[in-house]
Amino acid sequence: MSNSLENDIAALLPRLRRFARSITFHREDADDVVQIAVERALTRSAQWEPGTRLDSWMFRIVKNAWIDEVRARARRDQLFAPEEEGEHVGDDRAEAQQQRMAIEQALRRLSEEHRMVIGLVLVDGMPYKEAAEVLEIPMGTLTSRLARAREALQALLSDRTRNKE
Structure with a gap:
Protein backbone atom coordinates (compact mmCIF):
# COMPACT_ATOMS: atom_id res chain seq x y z
CA MET A 1 0.00 0.00 0.00
CA SER A 2 1.35 3.42 -0.87
CA ASN A 3 1.70 6.38 1.42
CA SER A 4 -0.18 8.33 -1.24
CA LEU A 5 -3.33 6.27 -0.70
CA GLU A 6 -3.03 6.66 3.05
CA ASN A 7 -2.61 10.43 2.65
CA ASP A 8 -5.57 10.64 0.26
CA ILE A 9 -7.75 8.74 2.75
CA ALA A 10 -6.57 11.01 5.57
CA ALA A 11 -7.52 14.06 3.49
CA LEU A 12 -11.06 12.66 3.17
CA LEU A 13 -11.55 12.26 6.94
CA PRO A 14 -13.48 15.54 7.50
CA ARG A 15 -15.95 14.70 4.72
CA LEU A 16 -16.30 11.10 5.87
CA ARG A 17 -16.92 12.21 9.44
CA ARG A 18 -19.49 14.81 8.35
CA PHE A 19 -21.36 12.15 6.35
CA ALA A 20 -21.17 9.69 9.24
CA ARG A 21 -22.54 12.33 11.64
CA SER A 22 -25.44 12.99 9.29
CA ILE A 23 -26.50 9.35 9.30
CA THR A 24 -25.64 8.36 12.88
CA PHE A 25 -26.58 11.57 14.78
CA HIS A 26 -24.03 10.70 17.40
CA ARG A 27 -20.47 11.99 17.46
CA GLU A 28 -19.00 8.81 18.94
CA ASP A 29 -20.93 6.53 16.57
CA ALA A 30 -19.76 8.64 13.63
CA ASP A 31 -16.15 8.40 14.78
CA ASP A 32 -16.50 4.63 15.22
CA VAL A 33 -18.02 4.17 11.78
CA VAL A 34 -15.31 6.27 10.14
CA GLN A 35 -12.63 4.31 11.98
CA ILE A 36 -14.15 1.02 10.82
CA ALA A 37 -14.34 2.36 7.26
CA VAL A 38 -10.72 3.49 7.26
CA GLU A 39 -9.58 0.16 8.68
CA ARG A 40 -11.55 -1.70 6.01
CA ALA A 41 -10.16 0.53 3.27
CA LEU A 42 -6.58 0.08 4.41
CA THR A 43 -6.86 -3.69 4.81
CA ARG A 44 -8.68 -4.02 1.48
CA SER A 45 -6.75 -1.40 -0.46
CA ALA A 46 -6.19 -3.89 -3.27
CA GLN A 47 -9.94 -3.70 -3.99
CA TRP A 48 -9.70 0.01 -4.82
CA GLU A 49 -8.98 0.61 -8.48
CA PRO A 50 -6.54 3.48 -9.05
CA GLY A 51 -8.06 6.00 -11.43
CA THR A 52 -11.52 5.66 -9.87
CA ARG A 53 -12.92 8.06 -7.30
CA LEU A 54 -11.47 7.31 -3.90
CA ASP A 55 -14.08 9.47 -2.16
CA SER A 56 -16.98 7.49 -3.65
CA TRP A 57 -15.33 4.24 -2.60
CA MET A 58 -14.79 5.53 0.94
CA PHE A 59 -18.36 6.90 1.25
CA ARG A 60 -19.69 3.47 0.21
CA ILE A 61 -17.55 1.83 2.88
CA VAL A 62 -18.88 4.28 5.52
CA LYS A 63 -22.46 3.62 4.38
CA ASN A 64 -21.97 -0.13 4.55
CA ALA A 65 -20.22 0.07 7.93
CA TRP A 66 -23.20 1.99 9.34
CA ILE A 67 -25.69 -0.50 7.88
CA ASP A 68 -23.67 -3.31 9.50
CA GLU A 69 -23.73 -1.47 12.84
CA VAL A 70 -27.50 -0.85 12.70
CA ARG A 71 -28.11 -4.51 11.95
CA ALA A 72 -25.81 -5.57 14.79
CA ARG A 73 -27.63 -3.28 17.22
CA ALA A 74 -30.99 -4.63 16.13
CA ARG A 75 -29.74 -8.12 16.81
CA ARG A 76 -28.49 -7.07 20.24
CA ASP A 77 -31.76 -5.19 20.78
CA GLN A 78 -29.97 -2.26 22.36
CA LEU A 79 -31.15 1.31 22.38
CA PHE A 80 -28.67 4.16 22.70
CA ALA A 81 -29.96 7.59 23.69
CA PRO A 82 -27.85 10.43 22.34
CA GLU A 83 -26.15 12.24 25.19
CA GLU A 84 -26.08 15.48 23.17
CA GLU A 85 -29.77 16.01 23.86
CA GLY A 86 -29.01 17.48 27.28
CA GLU A 87 -25.57 18.88 26.60
CA HIS A 88 -26.35 22.62 26.57
CA VAL A 89 -29.49 22.97 28.66
Whole structure:
Protein backbone atom coordinates (compact mmCIF):
# COMPACT_ATOMS: atom_id res chain seq x y z
CA MET A 1 0.00 0.00 0.00
CA SER A 2 1.35 3.42 -0.87
CA ASN A 3 1.70 6.38 1.42
CA SER A 4 -0.18 8.33 -1.24
CA LEU A 5 -3.33 6.27 -0.70
CA GLU A 6 -3.03 6.66 3.05
CA ASN A 7 -2.61 10.43 2.65
CA ASP A 8 -5.57 10.64 0.26
CA ILE A 9 -7.75 8.74 2.75
CA ALA A 10 -6.57 11.01 5.57
CA ALA A 11 -7.52 14.06 3.49
CA LEU A 12 -11.06 12.66 3.17
CA LEU A 13 -11.55 12.26 6.94
CA PRO A 14 -13.48 15.54 7.50
CA ARG A 15 -15.95 14.70 4.72
CA LEU A 16 -16.30 11.10 5.87
CA ARG A 17 -16.92 12.21 9.44
CA ARG A 18 -19.49 14.81 8.35
CA PHE A 19 -21.36 12.15 6.35
CA ALA A 20 -21.17 9.69 9.24
CA ARG A 21 -22.54 12.33 11.64
CA SER A 22 -25.44 12.99 9.29
CA ILE A 23 -26.50 9.35 9.30
CA THR A 24 -25.64 8.36 12.88
CA PHE A 25 -26.58 11.57 14.78
CA HIS A 26 -24.03 10.70 17.40
CA ARG A 27 -20.47 11.99 17.46
CA GLU A 28 -19.00 8.81 18.94
CA ASP A 29 -20.93 6.53 16.57
CA ALA A 30 -19.76 8.64 13.63
CA ASP A 31 -16.15 8.40 14.78
CA ASP A 32 -16.50 4.63 15.22
CA VAL A 33 -18.02 4.17 11.78
CA VAL A 34 -15.31 6.27 10.14
CA GLN A 35 -12.63 4.31 11.98
CA ILE A 36 -14.15 1.02 10.82
CA ALA A 37 -14.34 2.36 7.26
CA VAL A 38 -10.72 3.49 7.26
CA GLU A 39 -9.58 0.16 8.68
CA ARG A 40 -11.55 -1.70 6.01
CA ALA A 41 -10.16 0.53 3.27
CA LEU A 42 -6.58 0.08 4.41
CA THR A 43 -6.86 -3.69 4.81
CA ARG A 44 -8.68 -4.02 1.48
CA SER A 45 -6.75 -1.40 -0.46
CA ALA A 46 -6.19 -3.89 -3.27
CA GLN A 47 -9.94 -3.70 -3.99
CA TRP A 48 -9.70 0.01 -4.82
CA GLU A 49 -8.98 0.61 -8.48
CA PRO A 50 -6.54 3.48 -9.05
CA GLY A 51 -8.06 6.00 -11.43
CA THR A 52 -11.52 5.66 -9.87
CA ARG A 53 -12.92 8.06 -7.30
CA LEU A 54 -11.47 7.31 -3.90
CA ASP A 55 -14.08 9.47 -2.16
CA SER A 56 -16.98 7.49 -3.65
CA TRP A 57 -15.33 4.24 -2.60
CA MET A 58 -14.79 5.53 0.94
CA PHE A 59 -18.36 6.90 1.25
CA ARG A 60 -19.69 3.47 0.21
CA ILE A 61 -17.55 1.83 2.88
CA VAL A 62 -18.88 4.28 5.52
CA LYS A 63 -22.46 3.62 4.38
CA ASN A 64 -21.97 -0.13 4.55
CA ALA A 65 -20.22 0.07 7.93
CA TRP A 66 -23.20 1.99 9.34
CA ILE A 67 -25.69 -0.50 7.88
CA ASP A 68 -23.67 -3.31 9.50
CA GLU A 69 -23.73 -1.47 12.84
CA VAL A 70 -27.50 -0.85 12.70
CA ARG A 71 -28.11 -4.51 11.95
CA ALA A 72 -25.81 -5.57 14.79
CA ARG A 73 -27.63 -3.28 17.22
CA ALA A 74 -30.99 -4.63 16.13
CA ARG A 75 -29.74 -8.12 16.81
CA ARG A 76 -28.49 -7.07 20.24
CA ASP A 77 -31.76 -5.19 20.78
CA GLN A 78 -29.97 -2.26 22.36
CA LEU A 79 -31.15 1.31 22.38
CA PHE A 80 -28.67 4.16 22.70
CA ALA A 81 -29.96 7.59 23.69
CA PRO A 82 -27.85 10.43 22.34
CA GLU A 83 -26.15 12.24 25.19
CA GLU A 84 -26.08 15.48 23.17
CA GLU A 85 -29.77 16.01 23.86
CA GLY A 86 -29.01 17.48 27.28
CA GLU A 87 -25.57 18.88 26.60
CA HIS A 88 -26.35 22.62 26.57
CA VAL A 89 -29.49 22.97 28.66
CA GLY A 90 -29.58 26.32 30.43
CA ASP A 91 -26.77 28.12 28.62
CA ASP A 92 -26.92 30.99 26.11
CA ARG A 93 -26.94 28.59 23.20
CA ALA A 94 -30.04 26.78 24.42
CA GLU A 95 -32.34 28.05 21.64
CA ALA A 96 -29.86 27.17 18.90
CA GLN A 97 -29.38 23.80 20.57
CA GLN A 98 -33.16 23.25 20.62
CA GLN A 99 -33.36 24.02 16.91
CA ARG A 100 -30.51 21.61 16.18
CA MET A 101 -32.19 18.95 18.32
CA ALA A 102 -35.49 19.49 16.49
CA ILE A 103 -33.76 18.99 13.14
CA GLU A 104 -31.96 15.89 14.42
CA GLN A 105 -35.22 14.47 15.77
CA ALA A 106 -36.91 15.09 12.44
CA LEU A 107 -34.00 13.48 10.60
CA ARG A 108 -34.17 10.46 12.91
CA ARG A 109 -37.79 9.95 11.92
CA LEU A 110 -36.84 9.75 8.24
CA SER A 111 -36.09 6.41 6.66
CA GLU A 112 -32.48 5.28 6.39
CA GLU A 113 -32.65 5.84 2.61
CA HIS A 114 -33.77 9.43 3.07
CA ARG A 115 -31.13 10.16 5.72
CA MET A 116 -28.40 8.84 3.43
CA VAL A 117 -29.36 11.05 0.47
CA ILE A 118 -29.70 14.07 2.75
CA GLY A 119 -26.32 13.30 4.32
CA LEU A 120 -24.53 13.03 1.00
CA VAL A 121 -26.24 15.75 -1.02
CA LEU A 122 -27.40 18.35 1.49
CA VAL A 123 -24.87 17.93 4.29
CA ASP A 124 -21.73 16.99 2.36
CA GLY A 125 -22.68 18.84 -0.82
CA MET A 126 -21.86 15.87 -3.03
CA PRO A 127 -23.05 16.15 -6.64
CA TYR A 128 -26.08 14.03 -7.47
CA LYS A 129 -24.16 11.75 -9.84
CA GLU A 130 -21.52 10.92 -7.22
CA ALA A 131 -24.14 10.41 -4.51
CA ALA A 132 -25.99 8.00 -6.79
CA GLU A 133 -22.74 6.08 -7.30
CA VAL A 134 -22.04 5.95 -3.56
CA LEU A 135 -25.53 4.66 -2.83
CA GLU A 136 -25.40 2.37 -5.84
CA ILE A 137 -28.73 3.60 -7.20
CA PRO A 138 -29.76 5.20 -10.51
CA MET A 139 -29.66 9.00 -10.73
CA GLY A 140 -33.45 9.19 -11.14
CA THR A 141 -33.94 7.20 -7.95
CA LEU A 142 -31.59 9.55 -6.12
CA THR A 143 -33.40 12.69 -7.26
CA SER A 144 -36.86 11.33 -6.43
CA ARG A 145 -35.64 9.99 -3.09
CA LEU A 146 -34.07 13.38 -2.28
CA ALA A 147 -37.28 15.21 -3.21
CA ARG A 148 -39.33 12.91 -0.98
CA ALA A 149 -36.78 13.26 1.83
CA ARG A 150 -36.93 17.06 1.66
CA GLU A 151 -40.74 17.00 1.69
CA ALA A 152 -40.83 14.61 4.63
CA LEU A 153 -38.27 16.65 6.57
CA GLN A 154 -40.15 19.87 5.90
CA ALA A 155 -43.43 18.28 7.01
CA LEU A 156 -41.87 16.98 10.23
CA LEU A 157 -40.39 20.38 11.04
CA SER A 158 -43.66 22.15 10.17
CA ASP A 159 -45.62 19.78 12.43
CA ARG A 160 -43.24 20.54 15.27
CA THR A 161 -43.64 24.30 14.77
CA ARG A 162 -47.45 24.02 14.69
CA ASN A 163 -47.44 21.88 17.84
CA LYS A 164 -45.37 24.50 19.72
CA GLU A 165 -47.85 27.30 18.97
